[in-house]
Amino acid sequence: xxxxxxxxxxxxxxxxxxxxxxxxxxxxxxxxxxxxxxxxxxxxxxxxxxxxxxxxxxxxxxxxxxxxxxxxxxxxxxxxxxxxxxxxxxxxxxxxxxxxxxxxxxxxxxxxxxxxxxxxxxxxxxxxxxxxxxxxxxxxxxxxxxxxxxxxxxxxxxxxxxxxxxxxxxxxxxxxxxxxxxxxxxxxxxxxxxxxxxxxxxxxxxxxxxxxxxxxxxxxxxxxxxxxxxxxxxxxxxxxxxxxxxxxxxxxxxxxxxxxxxxxxxxxxxxxxxxxxxxxxxxxxx
Numbered sequence: 662x663x664x665x666x667x668x669x670x671x672x673x674x675x676x677x678x679x680x681x682x683x684x685x686x687x688x689x690x691x692x693x694x695x696x697x698x699x700x701x702x703x704x705x706x707x708x709x710x711x712x713x714x715x716x717x718x719x720x721x722x723x724x725x726x727x728x729x730x731x732x733x734x735x736x737x738x739x740x741x742x743x744x745x746x747x748x749x750x751x752x753x754x755x756x757x758x759x760x761x762x763x764x765x766x767x768x769x770x771x772x773x774x775x776x777x778x779x780x781x782x783x784x785x786x787x788x789x790x791x792x793x794x795x796x797x798x799x800x801x802x803x804x805x806x807x808x809x810x811x812x813x814x815x816x817x818x819x820x821x822x823x824x825x826x827x828x829x830x831x832x833x834x835x836x837x838x839x840x841x842x843x844x845x846x847x848x849x850x851x852x853x854x855x856x857x858x859x860x861x862x863x864x865x866x867x868x869x870x871x872x873x874x875x876x877x878x879x880x881x882x883x884x885x886x887x888x889x890x891x892x893x894x895x896x897x898x899x900x901x902x903x904x905x906x907x908x909x910x911x912x913x914x915x916x917x918x919x920x921x922x923x924x925x926x927x928x929x930x931x932x933x934x935x936x937x938x939x940x941x942x943x944x945x946x947x
Contacts, residue, residue: 693731700726705942708741711845711868711881712889712910714934715755717745718926725757733764735775743781745926746879746934752784761794770799777811779818787876790818792843803853810847815840819881821873826923826930829878841871843881851895860895862906878923883935887912891940900946909937 701724707714708721715721725739737759744753761775773796781788792813799806813819820839823829847866854861866889870882893906912935922930 695731697729697731698726699729699946700724701944701946703942703944705940707908707938707940708743709891709908709940711866712887712891712908712912712935713746713883714926715741715743715746718934718938719744727759729763733762735763736760745928746923752781752788752877754782756780756782766797767799769801770797772797781877785877787817790816790881803855805851807849808847809849811845813843813881815842817876819843819871819875821871822876823874823878824919826874826878826920829874829923836873837876839871843868843870845869845882858897860897862893862895862904863891865890874920874923880920883920883924884912884916887935893940902944902946904940904942904944906940907937908940910935 703721703723705721705723707718708716708723721741723739723741725737727735727737729735739757739759741755742753743755758778758780759775761773763771763773765771774794776791776793778791779789790813792811794809794811796807796809817838817840820841821836822834822839824835828835845866845868847864850863852861853859867886868882868889869886871880872882872885874880874883887910889908889910891906891908893904896903912933914933917924917933917935922928924934926932926934
């Protein structure tokens, strides 16, 4: 490896300065690359998926990468650690594969359609599922508004295999092989604060799902239908972004009692993993 680096350095040193200057000039006049690569790595105090903790209210390390073509087609992947409720039969990891198409509708509006394949490597059987989505975004002044819909068609991974958390704890299927679907609608808003690195953000979403537990003793919409929301702000310095948000749902302890002990921190049957909390994260983009 050292020999290879030495050869590269020697060849680079022999390139005439004039040629380097010409290359730099060519780069300035060259059209944008047809393919771009972007990504980010995040450390967060909790991983909340639609308001529900996937890391037992503990820290998460996450990262993703996207390859986009100038035509609007893109592919990407994203991953996070899991724990507690999110063990998914022992996976302790979520790996998403993403593909889609993004196009401009106007100077300030875009449409984004695609599909996310949620994977849980090493988890229980029938845990992976597919979810198509569509997003509409628009900007006006310092504000950006986004409305989205994600619909997962009937699949075993989001079927009601356990009617209650007690059934799951006893490993007693009440509906093995069941299929169900899931619909999620959401809206996001972001407003840049003039003269500062701060962007205020808000989110609200509503889920409709299986009202029970899937084959991994978890659920995309654990109580069947519920709201989630968040309020917070980003502070961005170059490629580093600090976000602090308050995240909550309308899932009460009473409404989720039948999901216990699964639906609790440490799966001990007490507390909640859908209650309000402050989540902080630090993201580095590249």
